[in-house]
Structure formats: C-alpha cells, structure tokens
Amino acid sequence: MAAGQVLLVLLAASVATATKDPLLNSCMDAKHHKTKPGPEGLLHGQCSPWKDNACCTANTSSEAHKDQSYLYNFNWNHCGVMPPKCKRHFIQDMCLYECSPNLGPWIDKADSSWRRERILHVPLCREDCEEWWEDCKDYVTCKENWHKGWNWATADLCEKIWSNSYKYTTERRGSGRCIQMWFDPAQGNPNVLVAKYYAWKRRASPAWRTNATPAEPGKAARALPWPALLLLPLALVMLP
Numbered sequence: 001m002a003a004g005q006v007l008l009v010l011l012a013a014s015v016a017t018a019t020k021d022p023l024l025n026s027c028m029d030a031k032h033h034k035t036k037p038g039p040e041g042l043l044h045g046q047c048s049p050w051k052d053n054a055c056c057t058a059n060t061s062s063e064a065h066k067d068q069s070y071l072y073n074f075n076w077n078h079c080g081v082m083p084p085k086c087k088r089h090f091i092q093d094m095c096l097y098e099c100s101p102n103l104g105p106w107i108d109k110a111d112s113s114w115r116r117e118r119i120l121h122v123p124l125c126r127e128d129c130e131e132w133w134e135d136c137k138d139y140v141t142c143k144e145n146w147h148k149g150w151n152w153a154t155a156d157l158c159e160k161i162w163s164n165s166y167k168y169t170t171e172r173r174g175s176g177r178c179i180q181m182w183f184d185p186a187q188g189n190p191n192v193l194v195a196k197y198y199a200w201k202r203r204a205s206p207a208w209r210t211n212a213t214p215a216e217p218g219k220a221a222r223a224l225p226w227p228a229l230l231l232l233p234l235a236l237v238m239l240p
Helices: 002-019 045-050 058-063 084-099 126-136 191-204 206-210
Strands: 107-109 117-119 122-124 166-168
Touching: 045 058, 045 084, 058 084, 084 126, 122 126, 126 166
Parallel strands: 122 166
Antiparallel strands: 107 117
C-alpha cells in the first residue's frame, strides 16, 4: 500500500512538472500572439485546426488569409499573382506561426521593436516541405529570403524563406519527430507529442541547447520587405 502511494506521489509530481514546463503549451512573445494559449472556437479557414487551443485570436486568423493583411503590411502577390495552390502553404505557415502553442522548444530571443521572441530551426516534416516546394516552384519570387539577403547557398525553401525559422527533415508525418503544418484536427494535434519529445531532449542535454544557433541581433524580424530587384522562378533560384 505504501509503495503504491509513493508511486502515485511521484506520478503526480511528474505531471505537475510537465504542466509547468515553459517549453510546452506556450505562446511566443510576439506582435499578434496571445499571452497564453486557449480555446478560440471561431478561428478562420486554414487556422481552424488550432481552435481548441490557440495562441492566435479569431481576428488574426482571418487576417492571415487576406492578400493584403494588416498583420505585417505585406501582400502575397508582391511579385505577381501567387497561384492558389502555392498561397495555401504560406497561409498554413502563417497559421502555424501565429496559432500553434507547440513551438516552445524552438522559441529564441529576437532583437526587434515588435517582438521579443521568434522560432528557430523548427523541424518540419518532409511531406510539408516537399509539398510546399512542389506547389510553389513555378511561382515568380523577388528574393531567396523574404526576411533579408540575396545570396543563394542551398535549395531549401523551408529553411531559407524565413531566416531558418524552419529546418527540413527526412522525418515523416506521424513519426512524432517533426512538426506538421497540415493535420486533421479530428485526429488530434500531432504536434503536442512532438513538442514534448523535443522539450525532453532539450532538458536532458545541455549540449543540445549550447549547439543551437542563436538569432542574429537585428536580423530576426518576420516582417516582410517590399524591394523587388529580381524576378526569378523559384524552380531556378532554389536549385543547388
């Protein structure tokens, strides 16, 4: 009986520790994010999978679907009309960024006037990156990185377009080792378990934290710049 009680106490302590983990079920300190995640039953369109527990408001989710949104004063059609099949990936990316409470293990400090935190090296599932590339490779873009810079070094749309916010992985959806931009909410949010795995990995290995690449001061802004000096198909500029 005593042993059983001890086990229950340890289990309760473990659960309490997990619920207090700042890497789990949290929102980053950024322009449009809520302070804490919670239900948002009226999330719009592609943001609706996060309605049960979201870091975004209904208004933010609606703005994420507009060509000209007040969120970051940027138009998806800045280099010509973006095909709908391509645009849906950018909208889903925006929904993940604004709404997901499961990005805690990859939140990093940001030196910006409008946000104090960003995400860095979030491991996206292979299918999400490849489908994003496949649907957008023929679209006309103005630059490799919509944050900054013009130099091409690799062929990774996922990694380059938002200053390494994401990392391409060979892990597949359902593996429990990669974040899914796309998921069926009826099956639950698979990113909850992914965040728990990487939070455990981060806590268990100080070296893992040390090896994480820090954000460059002044270069972590997610706001999208307007200058368009070149018009090149993504399929050309992203080849090695």
